[in-house]
Amino acid sequence: MSGFISVDTVRKIYRTRKDTIEAVSGASFNVEQGEFVSILGPSGCGKSTLLMMCAGLEGLTSGHINVAGTKVEGPRQSVGIMFQDNTLLPWKTVLENILFPVRIQKKPMEHYRARAEELIEMVGLRGFADKKPHQLSGGMKQRVSICRALVTDPDILLMDEPFSALDAMTRDEMNDALLDISDRYKKTSLFVTHSIREAVYLSDRVLVMTRRPATVVADIRIPFQRPRGRDVGDTAKFNEICAHLRGLIEHERTPGWTGQMARAG
Amino acid sequence: MSPDRMKAGWLPENVYAVVLPSLAAIMVVGGWQYAVTSFQISPVIFPAPLDMAMAAPGIIGDLFHHAGITGGEALLAFVLSCLIGVALALMLTVSDAVFEAFYPNLVVFQIVPKIALAPMFTFWLGIASTSRISYAILISFFPVMLSTMSGLKRADANTLRLCRSVGASKWQTLLHVQIPYALPYFFSGAKVAATMATIGVVTGELISANAGLGFYIIRAQSLGQTPKVFCAIVALCVLGLLVYILPVRAEAMARRWWRGGNG
């Protein structure tokens, strides 16, 4: 029941006019302070829902989520969020986009501008502060999103498939950038992805979720030292872990007869 | 973006853009002149371009005078319908209760053939410009409202989540995200409104007025001065274009702000 992020038997039922969907069913896990944890699971299993509940943007049907020792009951401001789409505001420059949370929270602009500039430098966007989003590539836009997520120095970082829309090469670059960032800022992070290799490469732990209604079926510790380099991906151990995870996920994709009958009924 | 291509293509492309439409227009006007002359149609029934050209010099002062009155009213109606359209769009977006209560009614109201109401405005508000301006607003606020509303909904679910997560209030989200997103949509509605406002004022003038291009057209027609009617219609086209240019220019300015000067 400890952990910086603690998710305790969380259940989420969406009620729409037509039907009720049980998106998450009794999920429990902990994330320690400074830990980077990935969530793998089939599409539509409730990963985004879980992340939004951790951010306080979606209510729980039952169970508890605690972050930094306090119960999450509404949007908590000390959260950095990244989505698959970059959600940058097209009329704002890179710097203005990064400072958007500061502006909204009416924090001292001068102090945070220095931090924003440091972050811009950190993600390799020096010289782009005054560009607008349409002048940037997809990867650069996600770099801006990372900066925006980090600018107010939140205590947790929630990322929902942030690199899924990028091409393979850009994605590799973004993974390296994210590794650097998590080594430097040591944010407690939850990272949703469909890529097993990405999850293993970035994470301290990988959680595997079942199809809907989601629960956590496996919690795998990734043993590689930090800082990591790309060569980690070539090791036998890395591929072994990936194969193990793939096995777990494929097992989840092909439920036995009983599973199907239960769902049909 | 690519100055090289623009410079290389400047001459021929612009020549095409000017020469081809001009040629087409000259052919149409020439054909019109030819048809009217060869069928010996009376200028009272259907004036030829030359009849109009001969009538124009004597009435140019009159046309300017009446166009000024129509233009002023159309402009005022246009600005007011933008304000009303935007205010309604904001109210309907901010409050779900207001939306539920009024939106279906506004849509039904939009189906009413409002042209049929034009004589009523004279009956209610008399021959003064208030009557024509009110009628013009009635037929032109709706496109502004509708397009602004759809623009205010343009911010996607994740952008709105981001706003909530950084602690933005409803008003902050509106001001910093939804309104800027709505801007291009507002302008497309405003362009429709600019046309409708001019049409609305002229419609009112055709029914009852003591000045304005619509009034001028009715008077000239009743005196059998058809070439003057046609000249006034040309003046109306020019006027309509001038009112229309307003939102087009404003839109261009907004676009520069959106996309940045060096983009």
Ligand SMILES: Nc1ncnc2c1ncn2[C@@H]1O[C@H](COP(=O)(O)OP(=O)(O)O)[C@@H](O)[C@H]1O
């Ligand atoms: N706001 C909502 N209302 C109703 N159903 C929803 C809502 N959000 C998500 N769902 C449903 O909940 C399930 C889980 O969705 P999601 O958390 O987005 O899954 P994932 O991110 O793993 O793909 C899906 O079946 C989805 O259709």
Ligand SMILES: [Mg+2]
């Ligand atoms: Mg998702």
